[in-house]
Structure formats: structure tokens, C-alpha cells
Amino acid sequence: MKLQVIPVGIYQTNCYLIEEEGLCIAVDPGDGDGAILRYLEKKEKRVNAVIVTHGHMDHFADAAELAGHFQTPIYFPKEECAYLSSAEARRGPYDERIVHIFEKALAQRGVLTEEGEEIRFGSLCFRVIVLSGHSKAGMCLYEASQKILLAGDQLFAGSIGRTDLYRGSGTDLVCGIRQKLLCLPEDTVVLPGHGPHTTIGEEKRSNPFLSEEVLWNL
Numbered sequence: 238m239k240l241q242v243i244p245v246g247i248y249q250t251n252c253y254l255i256e257e258e259g260l261c262i263a264v265d266p267g268d269g270d271g272a273i274l275r276y277l278e279k280k281e282k283r284v285n286a287v288i289v290t291h292g293h294m295d296h297f298a299d300a301a302e303l304a305g306h307f308q309t310p311i312y313f314p315k316e317e318c319a320y321l322s323s324a325e326a327r328r329g330p331y332d333e334r335i336v337h338i339f340e341k342a343l344a345q346r347g348v349l350t351e352e353g354e355e356i357r358f359g360s361l362c363f364r365v366i367v368l369s370g371h372s373k374a375g376m377c378l379y380e381a382s383q384k385i386l387l388a389g390d391q392l393f394a395g396s397i398g399r400t401d402l403y404r405g406s407g408t409d410l411v412c413g414i415r416q417k418l419l420c421l422p423e424d425t426v427v428l429p430g431h432g433p434h435t436t437i438g439e440e441k442r443s444n445p446f447l448s449e450e451v452l453w454n455l
């Protein structure tokens with residue numbers, strides 16, 4: 238497996254390109270200015286699938302363009318999609334025009350994912366782990382053979398995702414990480430949506446947001 242990280246946009250979102258057996262997957266293409274597409278064209282590469290971990294603009298801004306250009310599916314968490322389309326979301330954080338563009342792309346190319354589902358590309362098999370708290374219901378993807386976790390904005394090196402956005406919840410996020418992510422093998426490499434990579438073991442030992450004291454105070 239070949240893994241490449243390309244930080245894009247003003248928030249320097251980590252867009253991951255994962256290549257295996259001639260297939261290429263783009264995870265969280267969030268630039269909004271076509272940077273990933275330009276990069277792929279320059280390298281004469283194409284993508285076979287687009288994965289979006291959650292419904293924040295800095296993670297999906299280029300998803301529709303990429304998927305349209307290469308005629309690929311867009312994998313997106315189902316419950317997050319339902320929320321994105323809701324009246325509550327439109328009253329709150331989401332720009333109507335952006336939601337419309339994204340909904341159109343999802344209607345044409347969307348593959349909605351749920352907890353426990355497996356997404357297969359060649360020999361790679363990503364298990365969907367849904368977590369609430371950073372957004373309504375984003376997803377992480379765990380690939381056991383390569384021991385990698387695409388963590389979106391749920392878990393970072395030494396930190397966790399912000400929980401002050403719409404439908405955010407510190408309790409949900411910390412409990413979800415402890416229950417669903419910290420049980421993964423300690424040498425699993427965590428590939429977060431921003432910043433450097435880490436491991437499950439390192440976060441178990443040293444992430445201040447996941448300590449027992451924090452849990453008792455929730």
C-alpha cells in the first residue's frame with residue numbers, strides 16, 4: 238500500500254491518497270479550489286473512489302468535483318448525510334448553495350455507509366466506525382491488514398476534535414473514542430484529518446483528553 242498525505246486549504250486538511258493494486262482512493266479532498274485534481278492530473282493519476290469522513294466543508298469541498306471528473310462513487314456516513322439535509326442544519330452551519338452542490342453529487346454518486354460496514358478496494362478492507370461529538374455522526378475507517386485508522390476530525394495526536402460546532406458533544410466524542418477506537422491494536426497508525434499521525438497506543442498513554450479524570454468529569 239502506498240499512502241500519501243496532501244494538506245489542503247486554509248485549514249490544512251489532510252487529504253490522503255491511498256494506492257493499492259492499481260486502485261487509488263482519495264480521502265477528505267477538502268480544498269475547494271481543485272488542488273487535488275490538479276495534483277492528480279500533474280502526476281497522471283486517477284482516483285477510483287472518494288471517501289468523506291464527515292460533513293464539514295474543509296473535508297468535502299472538492300469531493301463532488303473529483304468524483305464527477307473520475308466518475309467514481311463518494312462514500313459518506315449515512316446519518317451525517319441525513320443531518321446535512323435537515324432543516325436544522327440549513328438554519329445553522331451549512332451554506333445552502335454548498336449543501337445543494339454536495340447533495341446533488343451524493344444523489345448521483347453517493348454510497349452511504351453505516352456502522353460496521355466494510356468498504357473493499359482490492360485487498361484493502363475498511364471497517365466503518367461511526368462517532369458522534371465532533372459532528373452529528375462522522376466516520377473513522379479502520380483497515381486491519383495495514384493497521385491504519387483514518388480518523389477524520391475525531392482523534393488527533395495529543396488532542397480530539399473540537400466539539401463546539403453544531404451537534405457537537407464532548408461527552409459523546411470522548412466516550413466514543415474510548416469505546417470504539419482505543420480498543421484497536423496499540424500499533425494502529427492513526428491518520429487524522431489535521432496535523433501529524435500518531436498511534437492508538439501513544440494516544441492511550443498520553444492524550445490528556447482521554448485520561449480517566451476527564452471521563453469522570455463528563
Ligand SMILES: [Zn+2]
Binds near residue numbers: 291293371372390
Ligand atoms: Zn470537522
